[in-house]
Amino acid sequence: MSASPAPKSYAPWLLMLPALVMVVVFFGIPMAYMLRMSFNLHVDEKFYVPGFTFEHYAQLFANPLFTAAIWTTIKLAFAAALATVVIGYCFALIAWLKPPRWRFLLVGLALCPLLISEVAIIFGWWMFFPKNGLLSYALVSSGLITSKFSLMYTEFAAFVGLIYITLPYCFFIMLSVFDGIDKRTLEASADLGAGPFQTFVEVLLPLSRAGLAVAFSQAFIWAIGTYATPSALGPDTLWTVGYLIQDQMLNKHNWPMASAFSMILVAGVAVVMAVTRSFMAKRQAVHV
Template identity: 45%
Template structure:
């Protein structure tokens, strides 16, 4: 009697456990968040059940809230650009080296991942003030005549945000570089292209998919992080994350905080979708 062959399960069935876990852990809280954003905030409580759009109207029409959204997006875009440039240059340096130098540079690049965000913030708060290391170094080397205080500036906030996300961007770009055929770089030089022209016209286009992926990572991280912005940036710089925290803990206005969170999720989602489409069109995928 011939044994009946059991058909192999479809690959789609293999993702069902992970999909179910994702929907349970992230989908259900997201639905609660969305529902909370339509409630109202009573003067003597946290929220009242309702179906109102007043929270979204407040988020999208109030000048202070619009400035918060604008500052968050601009800060995240600038941070993403700075982070990708630094990560790309360092990934290129690691990619060109071999042996022990390659391993040492790789270990240096991974160091920021081993430090918690709170430790990073404390370290930069000791680096940027007038009595910090940077100020003493500038005065000691003669580059500045008097002490310099960079704490509480947008520059300090960008540095802190970039430091937090640079290692992840570095790994993304380096993984794409490792898939590049080095013979193409050699052929470009043999055909008379200068190193700079080879870098800009050959290597950058071949790694564009990784660059866009790294930019997406840095942008998403910067949009969601608020502790570094609050601790290193100026008092006038409010991020969406900080506003959500303030509404939740200080004002106890959960509906408005939920509306801010929904707007933040929509902004990040639209950006990721746009960058993903650009990545598929401009560069090869290395998933």
């Protein structure tokens, strides 16, 4: 007779059980319902008619308007995530190298965007970007420009807004990665004759490369799923997937199409997470 498994083997599952139940109830079941909704029919301007069709998914790639919105969302999220990782990496590196009192101040500064709602952040940028806003006034007062200008309702404004929202997550991910690196490795590199740039390229960057991948994936996921910021700060021609979901739900009353767009976002997030996971596995295999 085979021995029964030790009670300790069930301990991790019992500890994760409440979280697993919450994930299934609040995420798994709604996602399954949304997946089923994406295959329903849309007839006579009704919200949906029970049925089964692939028509909505076919339209995602057959309609030029939809494909353009998908590519716009991907490009904007990719650019914002790339810029966020660069800024967050430098910001976290400074906080890691500074004394504790400066580190406390920088961490508090990074927490600021997380302490206010996205709506309040949007109103803040509305006071910053317009022609009579703070940015234009500051540049005219400093003599750098002679006439006021407006960056409001431009793709650049939407780009900056996405960076501001996703930056704290990248900062804390990279700061946790840096905290796992022994600072004595930098001193050893300097003792062996390496300059600051060579130390960064050959020592610090390889040790933090996996964290960069995680930070980029998190920034990309947040940016690709954010709806309010690009819609409020960007131009009317900036159609993202989030905007189309809102349009299909509230204006077109086409719930199956909105669900199909949502599932495309879910699939994109899953692909990014899978790529990041495979990258992490390869990095661990190399170090082993």
